[in-house]
Amino acid sequence: MSDAVAQNTEHPNDAEHHWKIMMVDDDTQVHQVTKLALRRFRFQNRRLSFLSAYSGQAAIELLETHLDISIILLDIVMETSDAGLRVIEQVRDVMGNRSIQIVVRTGQPGEAPEESVVLNYAVNDYKTKIELTQQKLFTTLVTGLRAHQTICELEDGLNNCEERCQALKRLKSP
Numbered sequence: 185m186s187d188a189v190a191q192n193t194e195h196p197n198d199a200e201h202h203w204k205i206m207m208v209d210d211d212t213q214v215h216q217v218t219k220l221a222l223r224r225f226r227f228q229n230r231r232l233s234f235l236s237a238y239s240g241q242a243a244i245e246l247l248e249t250h251l252d253i254s255i256i257l258l259d260i261v262m263e264t265s266d267a268g269l270r271v272i273e274q275v276r277d278v279m280g281n282r283s284i285q286i287v288v289r290t291g292q293p294g295e296a297p298e299e300s301v302v303l304n305y306a307v308n309d310y311k312t313k314i315e316l317t318q319q320k321l322f323t324t325l326v327t328g329l330r331a332h333q334t335i336c337e338l339e340d341g342l343n344n345c346e347e348r349c350q351a352l353k354r355l356k357s358p
Contacts, residue, residue: 206235
């Protein structure tokens with residue numbers, strides 16, 4: 185795993201009882217402030233568990249090993265001006281993952297204009313760093329976690345239906 189990747193191990197024994205949030209930003213202070221702002225966050229009696237990536241490439245490495253991420257808080261401009269956009273493409277196009285909620289959180293909206301990013305990439309929200317106060321971050325996470333949970337439930341239901349259809353076909357086959 186890259187040096188640019190850090191995994192939070194605050195709750196390693198009961199990680200399944202936490203919402204896994206990945207922060208992708210090359211500014212370590214953004215990671216620290218986010219954790220501080222969300223230290224008391226609870227949703228449906230579950231706390232947050234954080235993964236930190238300090239580059240787009242590090243985020244892709246984490247995505248390959250952590251399939252249970254609920255939300256990605258993603259900067260666009262890191263090691264390249266479009267590093268975050270490559271992460272979005274990895275999640276949506278390569279991995280085919282629609283359940284992870286991707287919230288763009290940028291300090292340079294001129295580099296990745298909101299309208300262009302929202303229209304051309306499958307993101308769930310777009311915020312500038314200065315507008316994402318503690319309260320707005322709370323709201324963004326709650327709505328993102330609800331959406332993530334709903335999508336996961338729908339995917340589970342679809343998989344269950346597909347399994348039942350396959351079982352019925354096997355029963356009907358001579």
